[in-house]
Amino acid sequence: MDGIIIVNKEKDKTSRDVVNYLNDFFEMTKIGHAGTLDPLATGVLIITLGKCTKLTDLLTGHDxxxxxxxxxxxxxxxxxxxxxxxxxxxxxxxxxxxxxxxxxxxxxxxxxxxxxxxxxxxxxxxxxxxxxxxxxxxxxxxxxxxxxxxxxxxxxxxxxxxxxxxxxxxxxxxxxxxxxxxxxxxxxxxxxxxxGEYSINDSYTLKDIVTNNYKFIELNEYLKIFPSQQIDESNEKLIKNGALINKTFDDKYLVYYEGDKPIAIYQEYIKDNTKAKPFMMIN
Known part of the structure; x- marks a missing residue:
């Protein structure tokens, strides 16, 4: 179960309360959130599950x-x-x-x-x-x-x-x-x-989720917001091994695919802006 759920957090619950509740409901331990809301606050709380927990820093960075x-x-x-x-x-x-x-x-x-x-x-x-x-x-x-x-x-x-x-x-x-x-x-x-891309209109209460009235955003669907390239013979081995590669993109992040299968998200290497390094290995 790798994906994202947009929760509409209710007042007087901590962000950790929401994670713990969904941890019990989905019976999985690999679950987190992308951006703390104080108990007083309500609204959009992005919940990450499975492999998408690796995206937490990326999601937290959105405006x-x-x-x-x-x-x-x-x-x-x-x-x-x-x-x-x-x-x-x-x-x-x-x-x-x-x-x-x-x-x-x-x-x-x-x-x-x-x-x-x-x-x-x-x-x-x-x-x-x-x-x-x-x-x-x-x-x-x-x-x-x-x-x-x-x-x-x-x-x-x-x-x-x-x-x-x-x-x-x-x-x-x-x-x-x-x-x-x-x-x-x-x-x-x-x-x-x-x-980021997710509005309170896209969110669901905990009651919605436990009654199966919610949308689960799969990893591949989320990755569509980023520019992408297909791996080729010149970089396939490097990318699959999570190695540094020559930077061929201007955007902050780039998703490399093999056919329809996402392999890795790359970003600029701070020590050498002509190179790119993996932000997240997906497979």
Whole structure:
């Protein structure tokens, strides 16, 4: 059973909860997910099964779209509504001020990782430092806000759509918007509506899956989104053995086939951009 299922994660479940549930349902151990959603969040969670677990890093790297709702004038230690309130104030901002502050974050910026996260520093998860009240320097990541637009504003509640690169924390983005405004802001709702090619319209609840009302995306179907080439006599042995080959493609990834059978996914070799190396051996 090698493939992908697009799950619509429900609120208050962790991504690991979903994996464990489907692990028991499908009675298989080779199962994972491509991109953690906080318990508060709902929406697209890509589940990988069998050989497709090797695609996790590739799937995680896809851009992600969210519908996020924040409350202005409120700060918490977790940057979302589940955390402890650290400050609260009245807000008197107009639409243009809020819009300008939201649009300020379009493009690339250095985003500080929230302390309530599973990112490790010196072998220890950040949330462990927080729970033990220990100080730690929070790492920063270069992230890209590719699109952002306000959907509606109702007093201090703002809902917006955002398209982001891998590694972007939406609750950190909201915290940064709040700091830029000067009043603070906290995430109160988050829906992941899209990841790469897959939309929430393509997703299924756990109830759908256990009642056999879902679509299973097979490995070969997923690979169709990538450019491809047939192996030939000049590279067959090298590719089948997972060796370096001369790079003959401009795209980030290329799938090599033997007839209808996928053999490997190749990517550029960082140490020599004239060469390509296997990203994943399929057979």
């Amino acid at each position: 992600k779209e969210y519908i996020a709702t924040m409350k202005l004038g409120l700060r918490t230690d977790t940057y979302d509504i589940t955390g402890k309130i650290t400050s609260q104030e009245d807000v008197n901002l107009n639409f243009d001020e809020i819009k300008q502050s939201v649009n300020h974050f379009l493009g690339e910026y250095e985003q500080e990782v929230p302390i309530y996260s599973a990112v490790k520093v010196n072998g220890k998860k950040l949330y462990e430092y927080a729970r033990n009240n220990e100080s730690v320097e929070l790492p920063k990541r270069l992230v890209k806000i590719k699109e952002i637009e306000i959907i509606k504003i109702e007093e201090e509640i703002v809902t917006f759509r955002v398209l982001v690169s891998k590694g972007t924390y939406i609750r950190s983005l909201i915290n940064d918007i709040g700091n830029y405004l000067g009043c603070g802001a906290t995430m109160i709702e988050l829906i992941r509506t899209k990841q």
